[in-house]
Amino acid sequence: MRYAEHALRVEVLNTGPSVLTGAAPKQPRPVPRRGVGTRRGLLGLRERVAVYGGDLDARRRLGGGYRVRTRIPLDRP
Numbered sequence: 001m002r003y004a005e006h007a008l009r010v011e012v013l014n015t016g017p018s019v020l021t022g023a024a025p026k027q028p029r030p031v032p033r034r035g036v037g038t039r040r041g042l043l044g045l046r047e048r049v050a051v052y053g054g055d056l057d058a059r060r061r062l063g064g065g066y067r068v069r070t071r072i073p074l075d076r077p
Contacts, residue, residue, distance in 0.1 A: 003074075006073060008072045012068045013066070015064050015065040018064040042068075049072060052073065054071050055070065055071055056068065
């Protein structure tokens, strides 16, 4: 997380299967399940960021896992 001149920028990285090999990371951690959920996680995040005039990019990382980046303007549009 960092503050730029006119925006807040957040980047979140995690590990997971590799895009190149499909292999899982060497020491995967179990993910606790708290319920079924709505399956709208990234869509919901993108919608919430857009309300404030920001943008969100989420994609798989070549070495495995995902990267989520967002930029939220500090001045509302």
